[in-house]
Amino acid sequence: MSLPHPDADQITLPAVLAALGDDTRLAIIGCLARSDAITGLVCGQLCGLTSKTNLTYHVAKLREAGVINVRPEGTRRRVTLRREDLDNRFPGFLDTVIASAIDLPLVDITLRQLHEAVQD
Amino acid sequence: MSLPHPDADQITLPAVLAALGDDTRLAIIGCLARSDAITGLVCGQLCGLTSKTNLTYHVAKLREAGVINVRPEGTRRRVTLRREDLDNRFPGFLDTVIASAIDLPLVDITLRQLHEAVQD
DNA sequence: TCAATTGTTCAATGAATTTTGAACAAGGAT
């Protein structure tokens, strides 16, 4: 049940770009950006995007690239964006990605609010 | 005989991410970033990266995504980064990409070739 | 204990991407 994550300083942009160069994974990022920045989501809440099995695959890709954190929580997996690590490593990058991953007119939380939520 | 380029406002980040999520294409970006920003490079100066045929393929990918501009120049193709368009569309994004593409170990183009490239 | 929930693993398939070589086209130089 070990879920290996790269350390913040091991995150490379080529790997991040490869992970984000896919529509399904970009959609996952969009969902996470819209969700509560702190609690994140569990995989089941992302299943509208693809099948359960396939979601495991894409979530692993994002985790291995250092884009998301996946924490076991009982039988679930709590998924959060590694916002702080990515902001430190590549300032501004994640904001740009999120802005285009959120393709909705109805956004229930603004980017600024997301930022502030993380600071607390 | 001009090649099709997307207008600046037609450039989408998902397409750009897909284009940059590849090591060969990132290496091309690295070479262009090191070259003279105005004159750019011709394809032949990038051939250390891959075969001539394959280069045509990757350069087309980058062009179609709106990352580079390709201008016919006699029998050559002058390749430049679309810095301004990308900076306007996704502020800071290209700088971040370049910072990590600039020192890709994958590039086996020699220093001499680079020198000639910049002077040309 | 038993059943339901949540997600993983594995092997196989399908699909898309990347790479290659041969033949070709266009422009420049001699």
Added chain:
DNA sequence: ATCCTTGTTCAAAATTCATTGAACAATTGA
């Protein structure tokens, strides 16, 4: 004109990536 250089096109092959289903594992709750 004829070569030479530079790059393209096309079809095929190689490779990588994404998707699926069946069987499994771990946890929770009745």
